[in-house]
Amino acid sequence: MAEVETKRKKSFYKENVPLLMQGNEACALGALAAGCRFFAGYPITPSTEIAEILSRLLPRVGGKFIQMEDEIASIAAIIGASIAGAKAMTSTSGPGYSLMQENLGYAYMAEVPCVIVNVMRGGPSTGLPTKVAQGDVMQSKWGTHGDYFPIVIVPSSVKECFDYTVKAFSLSEEYRIPVTVLSDEVLGHMREIVKLPSQEELNIVTVPKPYEPPEWYKHFEITPDFRSPMASFGEGYRFHLTGLTHDEYGFPTASKTEIVRKLEKLRLKTMRHLDELTDVRVEMMDDAHIMIFAYGSTARAARQAIRMARKRRFKVGLIQPRIIWPFPDQIVREYLERVDLVIVPELNQGQIIREVKRLRYRHVKIIGLNRFDGELITPQQILDKLKEERH
Amino acid sequence: MVEQVSNVTHKYLRPKKTFPNVWCPGCGIGIAMGALIRAIDSLNFNKDDVSVVSGIGCTARIPVYLDFNTLHTTHGRAIAFATGVKLANPKLHVIVISGDGDLLAIGGNHFIHAARRNIDITCILVNNYIYGMTGGQYSPTTPFAKNASTAPYGMIEQSFDPSDLAKSSGATYVARGTVYHASQLSRLISQAISHNGFSFVEVISNCHTQYGRLNREGSAVKMIQWQKEYAVPASAAARMTREELEGKFVTGKLHEVFRPEYVSEYQKIIDKFNEEEEENRQLQES
Numbered sequence A: 001m002a003e004v005e006t007k008r009k010k011s012f013y014k015e016n017v018p019l020l021m022q023g024n025e026a027c028a029l030g031a032l033a034a035g036c037r038f039f040a041g042y043p044i045t046p047s048t049e050i051a052e053i054l055s056r057l058l059p060r061v062g063g064k065f066i067q068m069e070d071e072i073a074s075i076a077a078i079i080g081a082s083i084a085g086a087k088a089m090t091s092t093s094g095p096g097y098s099l100m101q102e103n104l105g106y107a108y109m110a111e112v113p114c115v116i117v118n119v120m121r122g123g124p125s126t127g128l129p130t131k132v133a134q135g136d137v138m139q140s141k142w143g144t145h146g147d148y149f150p151i152v153i154v155p156s157s158v159k160e161c162f163d164y165t166v167k168a169f170s171l172s173e174e175y176r177i178p179v180t181v182l183s184d185e186v187l188g189h190m191r192e193i194v195k196l197p198s199q200e201e202l203n204i205v206t207v208p209k210p211y212e213p214p215e216w217y218k219h220f221e222i223t224p225d226f227r228s229p230m231a232s233f234g235e236g237y238r239f240h241l242t243g244l245t246h247d248e249y250g251f252p253t254a255s256k257t258e259i260v261r262k263l264e265k266l267r268l269k270t271m272r273h274l275d276e277l278t279d280v281r282v283e284m285m286d287d288a289h290i291m292i293f294a295y296g297s298t299a300r301a302a303r304q305a306i307r308m309a310r311k312r313r314f315k316v317g318l319i320q321p322r323i324i325w326p327f328p329d330q331i332v333r334e335y336l337e338r339v340d341l342v343i344v345p346e347l348n349q350g351q352i353i354r355e356v357k358r359l360r361y362r363h364v365k366i367i368g369l370n371r372f373d374g375e376l377i378t379p380q381q382i383l384d385k386l387k388e389e390r391h
Numbered sequence B: 001m002v003e004q005v006s007n008v009t010h011k012y013l014r015p016k017k018t019f020p021n022v023w024c025p026g027c028g029i030g031i032a033m034g035a036l037i038r039a040i041d042s043l044n045f046n047k048d049d050v051s052v053v054s055g056i057g058c059t060a061r062i063p064v065y066l067d068f069n070t071l072h073t074t075h076g077r078a079i080a081f082a083t084g085v086k087l088a089n090p091k092l093h094v095i096v097i098s099g100d101g102d103l104l105a106i107g108g109n110h111f112i113h114a115a116r117r118n119i120d121i122t123c124i125l126v127n128n129y130i131y132g133m134t135g136g137q138y139s140p141t142t143p144f145a146k147n148a149s150t151a152p153y154g155m156i157e158q159s160f161d162p163s164d165l166a167k168s169s170g171a172t173y174v175a176r177g178t179v180y181h182a183s184q185l186s187r188l189i190s191q192a193i194s195h196n197g198f199s200f201v202e203v204i205s206n207c208h209t210q211y212g213r214l215n216r217e218g219s220a221v222k223m224i225q226w227q228k229e230y231a232v233p234a235s236a237a238a239r240m241t242r243e244e245l246e247g248k249f250v251t252g253k254l255h256e257v258f259r260p261e262y263v264s265e266y267q268k269i270i271d272k273f274n275e276e277e278e279e280n281r282q283l284q285e286s
């Protein structure tokens, strides 16, 4: 069966040859390569291509696609599918991501792996449906109610859309947590040459099945590293899932110790694994006095800007987080000690800069460069800002 | 007799942690749960192949007591979760159990769309005309002029007829029962589960704690007696005039048709690709 699947996949999945593709296409192919076999979604610009591509390809690999009646239903359906044993994903943009927040919290509480791709567009509200923005980075951390320690990924190229969708699936399985991929309108629609890796090169993680018999099984077991194996519906384990605060079996609890144990497990699951959850690209920081802290499509401009600035003898480097939540405190703090100026370009009115400021070190000056008119920040803008600060 | 009844139910209840239950003494939800258990028992399903999904509310607390694959989701969204469960593992018998506020207000959109798709899910609505758990607010089925904690001057909105709504949305099996007619209710539920397509069973129930209190309808017993008096079997209703049926409600199987079922239709697409693949392989080999 696996062989047939791989074979069939080859007709649309060509390994190691240069292909011209969009970011949205790369997300869809990344999902398939990661083993995604269920997608539920609702049309919304600028993410719709992901749904369209998967509606065509999923049945070819024995998977299922469904267009639901709204985004709330879409995320509900992928959670249901995941519980029943399928790797599952949805894709959306700002307004849809807002609608998904409650069930995102459910997936977090019930520890259900799933992947949500948010192709960011201008907000708030309907905002700028066809224009780029990075306005949802704080929402992806704080969007659902209650305490929440999510994993959020921000790719910055078409290749990264592929690689990090695969990674999103692996992390969501490993940690039994919903993972958000924050793409954006430019990435989603931009075309780049990409070589897709072979199946062997992909590092695909699938949550382990329990080894103990059903009578012994605790669906929410608190293990030493806070990650627990997972049975699926129909496999003989007959567990209960609820969004109510629950014990290790999944039954609602009012016991104070059990409540604290559960919520601490959820926190420590990500916060105890910060090393594994730090994915930061560091460029030209060795001798740098100036740090550009940039992510997503803005990091592309920043990369070019530091090259232009270096030619003008500015000692500047780039820190680009590809996992933005949990925030890479340690590595940012390390470099903050070595620089005296930080520029944080973002396509919003100043969001992630708050995190960098939280880690402020002594005299370091931290300034934002914000654009929210639906266009990208250009390398020249970053360079100009830098010159302005350095006269 | 008592022994027989409890033998069946206990076979399907979870002994661990979950009793005493959350419901008020005399609440019809327990009877509806019993009817569901007996329906499943009569079908001889393996417990591992049954999934019961619910949203939020008094009725939505049913799954936690049942020894199946149980999923207690967010308010109104049970059907959407169930859609994913069913598609990902079609061998599961997926049953959604919901109250009138949960299913028809916040979850109304999912309800009509699941019915329209004709996905093979059984949806059971325990209709007690009110929000019980949150304290007696009016729901989409609260009758005109009745009281609710948020309709202190009487209900001035019109209400849904859930069975009509199910039928016109495309449900291919629709039935109505009451918690008074408990054994008929089990029969209707087992018919609904056996039906291939979106099936819907409306269960008239009592919430004496909220609806009964606010409308002076008396005790649980009195409210259940009302069900007995006002229920008209579908066969008898067919011979009655509109005027004669005024204020009554029809029970039994109300509607059954056969239309292509969604999950099987999807499987056909997958199978077609499998066949093509097989043909290609044979061509290459020869």
Ligand code: SF4
Pocket: B022, B023, B024, B026, B027, B028, B029, B058, B128, B132, B133, B206, B207, B208, B209, B210
């Ligand atoms: S509040 Fe009403 S519906 Fe809820 S358990 Fe009590 S009687 Fe039943």
